[in-house]
Amino acid sequence: MRLAAPVKPSSGKTEQIILFRVSGQLFAVSSASVQEVRSADSMSGAAMEISAPGIRKVRHVVRRGDRSLFIVNGAMHFGLHAAEGALLFVLRKTRTALLIDGIDKMTTMTRLQALPLSFCHEERQWYRGLTALDQTVVPVVKPEGFLSPEELALLDAALLQSDNSAAAALQETNSAQ
Amino acid sequence: MTVSAELELQSFVLLRLGERRFAVSANQIAELVAPSRVFRFPHRTSKLEGVILRRGRIVPVCDVSEMLLGKRLTSRRFYLIAVRNYGTLKEWIAVPVTGECELINSEMMAASESDAPHVAGWLSHDGDVIEVLNLDTLTPGPEQPPAHAVAPQVVEARP
Numbered sequence: 001m002r003l004a005a006p007v008k009p010s011s012g013k014t015e016q017i018i019l020f021r022v023s024g025q026l027f028a029v030s031s032a033s034v035q036e037v038r039s040a041d042s043m044s045g046a047a048m049e050i051s052a053p054g055i056r057k058v059r060h061v062v063r064r065g066d067r068s069l070f071i072v073n074g075a076m077h078f079g080l081h082a083a084e085g086a087l088l089f090v091l092r093k094t095r096t097a098l099l100i101d102g103i104d105k106m107t108t109m110t111r112l113q114a115l116p117l118s119f120c121h122e123e124r125q126w127y128r129g130l131t132a133l134d135q136t137v138v139p140v141v142k143p144e145g146f147l148s149p150e151e152l153a154l155l156d157a158a159l160l161q162s163d164n165s166a167a168a169a170l171q172e173t174n175s176a177q
Numbered sequence: 178m179t180v181s182a183e184l185e186l187q188s189f190v191l192l193r194l195g196e197r198r199f200a201v202s203a204n205q206i207a208e209l210v211a212p213s214r215v216f217r218f219p220h221r222t223s224k225l226e227g228v229i230l231r232r233g234r235i236v237p238v239c240d241v242s243e244m245l246l247g248k249r250l251t252s253r254r255f256y257l258i259a260v261r262n263y264g265t266l267k268e269w270i271a272v273p274v275t276g277e278c279e280l281i282n283s284e285m286m287a288a289s290e291s292d293a294p295h296v297a298g299w300l301s302h303d304g305d306v307i308e309v310l311n312l313d314t315l316t317p318g319p320e321q322p323p324a325h326a327v328a329p330q331v332v333e334a335r336p
Contacts, residue, residue, distance in 0.1 A: 078219035121221035137216035
């Protein structure tokens with residue numbers, strides 16, 4: 001499913017969000033940040049395995065033209081119990097496709113509260129902030145927070161190495177023939 | 178009591194954690210509230226349980242009992258909502274406590290170099306010597322408040 005380009009709301013004071021679950025935990029993401037929603041199965045054919053040292057949350061990559069999308073397992077990213085993701089969010093302006101359990105609903109948030117300063121570790125990269133919806137507090141994820149520049153560099157290096165190995169193997173096969 | 182002696186008195190809130198009592202400067206206390214639902218979500222900061230909703234604000238819950246008593250509280254009766262300083266910024270934090278709190282006026286003896294960093298001073302009350310807590314060192318937070326933290330803490334949602 002390809003999502004339509006986001007329409008600017010008339011009030012300018014609200015934001016459309018998608019509530020989704022990873023290992024049963026509820027999160028929100030701006031719908032404007034989600035370019036596509038795909039079933040994990042639909043991507044599995046196009047996905048290649050990848051293994052970068054220290055980045056266990058990324059096991060697959062999808063090539064789209066000259067672009068590579070890294071599939072990030074949401075459960076592993078957040079340190080939750082491993083779960084078989086069923087859906088993928090292709091996140092706009094990133095190289096991340098996020099593997100999630102499923103979508104709860106789409107809704108509107110009117111206020112985003114900055115993450116309290118007591119939270120002082122990786123979560124500051126993970127979340128844009130927190131929002132209160134129906135007497136529940138939901139963390140709003142930062143699309144660019146799933147893969148740091150360092151992680152992307154490692155993944156690119158692993159991808160290049162994999163490409164080089166494949167090219168060398170092909171050359172060897174051709175030479176043998 | 179002379180006027181000069183009165184000037185030495187400061188207000189403190191006495192709180193109970195398990196069997197022990199501690200004090201916090203009353204200037205730092207916003208309110209004492211009944212326990213409410215703690216919302217939990219993934220994070221990597223130790224000593225933070227989650228957040229509670231209080232008057233529309235999202236307040237982090239910092240359990241300081243493990244650091245002060247060496248064990249976690251098995252029961253909690255209230256949350257003491259305190260003001261935590263992060264450099265020039267201030268935010269509310271909720272500290273679980275096990276009993277009623279009490280407002281007292283007392284003189285504080287300054288902490289010495291040998292005291293733990295979380296001890297702001299000492300006071301004597303009802304025959305007990307009570308630690309005055311420095312919540313800024315006892316609860317988590319960035320060592321240097323991030324530059325972007327000067328932005329408003331609540332923003333309208335914008336796509």
